[in-house]
Amino acid sequence: MSVTLRGRRRRDGRLGARNHVLVLPSVVCANQTATLIGSEPGAVAVVHQHGCGQVGDDVAHTERAFLGSATNPNVGAVVVVSLGCETIQGRRLARLIERGGQRVAFVGIQQLGGTFKTVDHGRLAVGRLRAELEADGLVEAGLEELVLGIAADGATRAVRELAEAARIAGASVVLAVPEGARGDWEGAPVIGYGQAAAAGISVVEQAGEGTEQHLALAGAGAQVIVSLRGPGRAPQGFATGPVLAVAGDPGIYAALEDDFDLDGSSAGAEDVWRRVISVFNGEQTASEKRGARDFVLHRIARTM
Incomplete structure (x- = not known):
């Protein structure tokens, strides 16, 4: 279908x-x-x-x-x-x-x-x-027009499986990871900050960590961002786009159930991918519902 x-x-x-x-x-x-x-x-x-x-x-x-x-x-x-x-x-x-x-x-x-x-x-x-x-009315299009942003701490199994599911479906995937984790994506093209995502899977440079990554992914053209954090990491939003927050462990999900969209301990890549499509088509994420408008930039020098 x-x-x-x-x-x-x-x-x-x-x-x-x-x-x-x-x-x-x-x-x-x-x-x-x-x-x-x-x-x-x-x-x-x-x-x-x-x-x-x-x-x-x-x-x-x-x-x-x-x-x-x-x-x-x-x-x-x-x-x-x-x-x-x-x-x-x-x-x-x-x-x-x-x-x-x-x-x-x-x-x-x-x-x-x-x-x-x-x-x-x-x-x-x-x-x-x-x-x-x-x-400007709504128009319909195929999955090849979706750029999925994934904000993560590293190349975990969950990140790899979601990226591959999106790629197979025809979407482009852009990843934001800490600088030290970029090497985990050998073979994926690295795009400059503010450059458009490449076809397939690409990684944005100087993306920073945490909510800084959301701004980097928006600059690459991501319409939906999935936040796949490690255990104990709180959910965060973004100013101009939906962030689908997946909890890194059941404990943090239970403590902040209203603020997460999915529990990563029970939701697999296909579950997350289905929610990505629903969110693109208008379903509000938890961060949108609570009005989280984070806008945090990874700086490369100090303010003088």
């Missing part, structure tokens, strides 16, 4: 499992303003500690992370919120996002005269973009 995905077709041809308007501050100083704009229905605002006092490769790495999250197919439009004097300039970021084929609006706090004027302009932009997104 064929399996069908239902999602939103983006301008670049990819299929989105969600239809968010992302409110993205280009710098930590714009977080509060972005949060106020993000209270508008249909918007998702993120907060972070980046965008100012950064140098060298770390600036480019952070910009790639912002760009990757903003152009992920689960995001239908973006409102960039800038202070005006940051290292990662909001106008430049908005232009890069637009060049990636994304709908984008820009609001600048210093340019508009302060927080409340910027919030008013930002909320108007969210409303306009939301109306455009609502006009």
